[in-house]
Amino acid sequence: MQESCHKDVEQAFRIFEARFAIVKQPGRGWDMEDLSNIMLTCVVLHNMIVKNERDEYDDVDSEDDPIIMGNRRSALTRSLSISSLFGARRYVVCYNCKIVARNFRMVSYDFFWEFKVVEGFGVSQVVDSDNPNFKPGDIVSGFTSWEEYTLIYKTEQLRKVQPESMPLSYYVGLLGMPGFTAYAGFYEVCAPKKGEYVFVSAASGAVGQLVGQLAKLHGCYVVGSAGTGQKVDLLKNKLGFDEAFNYKEESDLDAALKRYFPQGIDIYFENVGGAMLEAVLLNMRIHGRIAVCGMVSQNSVSDPQGIRNLFTLVIKRVRMQGFLQSDYLHLFPKFLEDIIGYYKQGKITYLEDMNEGLESGPSAFAGLFTGKNVGKQVICVAKPE
Template sequence: NKQIILKGYIEGAPKETDMELKLGKKMKLEAPKGSGAFLVKNLYLSCDPYMRARMRDFHGSYLPPFVPGSVVEGFGVSKVVDSDNPNFKPGDIVSGFTGWEEYSLIYKPEQLRKVQPDTIPLSYYIGLLGMPGFTAYVGYYEICAPKKNEYVFVSAASGAVGQLVGQLAKLHGCYVVGSAGTSQKVDLLKNKLGFDEAFNYKEEPDLDAALKRYFPQGIDIYFENVGGAMLEAVLLNMRVHGRVAICGMVSQHSMTDPQGIRNLFNLITKRVRMQGFLQSDFLHLYPKFLEDVGCLYKQGKITYLEDISEGLESGPSAFAGLFSGKNIGKQVVCVAHE
């Protein structure tokens, strides 16, 4: 059973060499009798920025740190191959928490849900119809309180979460601009994902001036994925009664001492509501999300970009790539094609 192990706690941006591929113990491909567990073959694994937070020795967050020397964990799509649990049978496809390894024994069935195979690609259950898609859905509808014709700005806009936020806002009748870190991503935002405008923030010497160019009338909604200088510039450009949904701050993840944010005074003068959220607080909305977003996809109203790297061994470099913007769309690792 090949596995990806975290070598030790890390500092700074994640590197490929922070993890290693190991040949785990030879295992019987069966679930132990009387355990209530089931054995899965992992098909697709998800690379998510939040996993960086589990790679340091800090216990105050909403998830415990990984244990150095142990298998990395994350969201995945897997196939049940043996089961001692009456609710899961061989052949079932499941998505949820699993290990970065070829086969995983699942002792906490509540951390996975069954996937009903249909025309939707299985890997979408860790992307468009998985945690990142759900984050976009609840972040946009529950936190941004959007209204038709509003001016919406999304950062890390071509990523797993951002690309769906922008498309939902367009379908909702808003004007949508996204920022991303390469001209290829900017092109995809404008020509494939239907954003009204997009720009490469790395080529803008003055982010405030760039935002004034794209939003001469100001921003009603900012969907925040990156933090730092971009948030400071947005705060100078919010409209009265605007909303800022703090989804993530990927530029701060690798800092031991994240920077303070300037320009907060504008929250008062413009009466802006800035709110952080965790998708896991909204799980009661998951069935409705699956129904709504699944339908939009089947009707051809939304599209979803994935960046699939082949083989379990590609996991560490695919994960590290999230922090330099190497991924174009949702970063997935394909471990096996069923």
């Protein structure tokens, strides 16, 4: 962890330690393992708090129910699968990376202060609800939390899941936000044409693996990068990429890209930022498109790498566009139909890395930053009843 991050984390820890008497080894900087431990502690603590809330909930008369806010009615849900990535990053990253913290408007300095539970996407089963749209037993996906039971006030963001013989955990991945990010980003932002040259970084991740497969179905030539030999092998032999390489084994990324794309890159699905983006810029073709989705390599550094090659945007007339899937929700029904169709026809496959038990969340999350996971990292919290 970068030196300049220490102060914030130290401060958070001092408050944390004061309240919970967690002992830190003297003379050692805080690392991912520490954060993982803190998060684990918070998850456990929060589950205790929520359990109390749930008990209270059962006793409240619905007429005076304080949880009914305006037109929004609540649902108490039981977590089934949670995605380890998104929500959690919002928190940890803020300690880790000043620049992202600023972008996120410092939402999360209260993580340690107020011991809010970590938020994230998940699939849950409704236990009880005073919103007539949700009945006990319904399966829903949406923003939930790292806990066994969640009281959800913003029920309008929940989406009912019709399992249709698809694994439930797929609704936090292939059929959830990551899959939809790949779908909207590739078709709407990249505007692909048959025969174009497509490069995907973090290609074995939840988003990248689908982008590559959609690009192949679209008639493109697709190369992916990943961080281990095992992932490269999966990309080439299981996910149908034309080529793949381990970026950690390339001392010169520009040269590597020139080897795989002697004719240049039409579309870059950008998941990592940093040195890879820099090298890609030198290899873009005229009128190329860069869909900016991630820049994950820059999330865990407080001093992100500056990109020097932006002048190629002019020379090659490149469109570089940031996007969030939430701007394309009108396409969600078509996305589900298309992807479930492709999956059932055997035209796409999907890699998951499943951990069992809520307690495995923090370490699985920390593992994302070191590339431990293969495919979409999911935590199975419980089975549906």
